[in-house]
Amino acid sequence: MSSNPLISPEVLIPRLGDQLVKAGFITDAQLKQSLEFQRQCSAEGKPRLLGQAIIEMGFIDRPTLDRAITEQMLHLRAALEDANRNLEARVQQRTMELEEALRRLSEINQLKANFVANVSHELRTPLTHIRGYLDLLNTESLGPVNDDQKKALDVSLRSANRLQSLIDDLILFSQASRGEMTLTLGRVDLNQVVLKVISLVKPKADDRQIDLEVNVATDLPLVQADVEKLHWVISQLLDNAIKFTKPAGIVQLRVLKDVTNNNLVTVTVADTGIGIQPERIKEIFEPFHQLDSSATRRYGGTGLGLALVRQIIEAHGSLIDVQSEVNKGTKISFPLLISKAD
Ligand SMILES: Nc1ncnc2c1ncn2[C@@H]1O[C@H](COP(=O)(O)OP(=O)(O)O)[C@@H](O)[C@H]1O
Ligand SMILES: [Mg+2]
Structure with a gap:
């Protein structure tokens, strides 16, 4: 998008005096004289608008000035309409960009939720085997174990159980974030x-x-x-x-x-x-x-x-x-x- 020009009446329309000169209604010298006259009037405490000063100096008649002002206003309106159209286009463009960013973000969020869900399910299966065999060893179903081995098995089982509860939390979380948490009331x-x-x-x-x-x-x-x-x-x-x-x-x-x-x-x-x-x-x-x-x-x-x-x-x-x-x-x-x- 183009850069944002500072939108002000000065930018949008030429000043009245300049426009009158440009349109050939008065000369540059006449404008200078009128401005000088306007300054004097102000100094005497009887301020005048520039248009008034130019008329009093006899450089232009009232209908011509009115026409010039009308033209200036039309110019201003066209410029404003243009600026509005520009602004609308910019807003539309930004909205589209934001919508796209939002879409990407929820896609990434979904990916994260899927990742957590998949990984935690994948971790659960081998852990179930590990816990099962540790349990069998611990209860001496696979043969006798000595005291040192029993201690090692106890620590392993506790760690495996801790891991299990972490994985359960992750599964619960991924279900909840996909709106799949169900309550059994x-x-x-x-x-x-x-x-x-x-x-x-x-x-x-x-x-x-x-x-x-x-x-x-x-x-x-x-x-x-x-x-x-x-x-x-x-x-x-x-x-x-x-x-x-x-x-x-x-x-x-x-x-x-x-x-x-x-x-x-x-x-x-x-x-x-x-x-x-x-x-x-x-x-x-x-x-x-x-x-x-x-x-x-x-x-x-x-x-x-x-x-x-x-x-x-x-x-x-x-x-x-x-x-x-x-x-x-x-x-x-x-x-x-x-x-x-x-
Ligand atoms: N009772 C508490 N006193 C002080 N801070 C707490 C307390 N409970 C939770 N918090 C803060 O909230 C954070 C998030 O808590 P939680 O979600 O249970 O995560 P975790 O316990 O894994 O850190 C904690 O890390 C801690 O900073
Ligand atoms: Mg906690």
């Missing part, structure tokens, strides 16, 4: 979920000398949820809370009836950890994003957890809430709908 007893999750994360909390407090209402009604995914969500939140809290800190899991709406139960995970700057809270839900780029080295993780947590919570028709203060701690909560038949 049922009536869920949160007491059971909490027991299971706590038994899973307790060793990690103990390891890091973090006090894990659990507060579940005694008369909790059943909720409407996908039990597997809910389990996953709560363990992710606890995993983060434990990970981002220093030793001797406290991590709380609260499951309580909502005080304002008796159709809801609220799940809250609160910690006394490093906290999150308020303006960065929205970032924590971006996939593969960690606030501190050195976090992977320091704390581990892929930055995928919360992106999925949010997708799962929103698929339940709920919303996730984050309250946080740097160096004080973080509180993440979401409500769940009480099961109707309850």
Whole structure:
């Protein structure tokens, strides 16, 4: 596209005096005299328009001046129309370029999602074999193993299981980003979920000398949820809370009836950890994003957890809430709908 000329009346039309000279109505010398006359009038406190000054000097009559001005206005209108047409063409061109860029971007996004999906599926099959054989060896189904071998097998199995859960997360993520995440809703007893999750994360909390407090209402009604995914969500939140809290800190899991709406139960995970700057809270839900780029080295993780947590919570028709203060701690909560038949 051509470069953008500065569009102003001066550029679009010649000034009246110049035009009158150019059209042969007055001479250059007459214009100079008229301008001088105009300057004098101004100095005497009786300012005149240039056209008026030229008429008073007798160089041109009123009808001729009117004709010249009309011509000038037509000129201006044509120039404006031209500029508008130019602008429209430029806007159209830019829109096309942006549309193309957007199309390429969503294509790349789709490629990424396909790549993640394919790779994680490809990784799953060999890993299933590895885990199967490690299990057989570990249970001595393939013959006796000594203590050293058993230790090595334990470590291998733990690593293989960790790899498995990473791959499962990736598969879940790629399904979610292709809009293929399905929920299996049922009536869920949160007491059971909490027991299971706590038994899973307790060793990690103990390891890091973090006090894990659990507060579940005694008369909790059943909720409407996908039990597997809910389990996953709560363990992710606890995993983060434990990970981002220093030793001797406290991590709380609260499951309580909502005080304002008796159709809801609220799940809250609160910690006394490093906290999150308020303006960065929205970032924590971006996939593969960690606030501190050195976090992977320091704390581990892929930055995928919360992106999925949010997708799962929103698929339940709920919303996730984050309250946080740097160096004080973080509180993440979401409500769940009480099961109707309850
Ligand atoms: N409880 C928390 N306290 C402080 N920061 C947190 C907490 N939970 C999440 N974050 C921040 O959000 C980022 C994304 O979390 P997540 O998606 O679970 O990824 P990951 O745990 O793999 O780093 C974390 O890397 C961390 O920067
Ligand atoms: Mg995490």
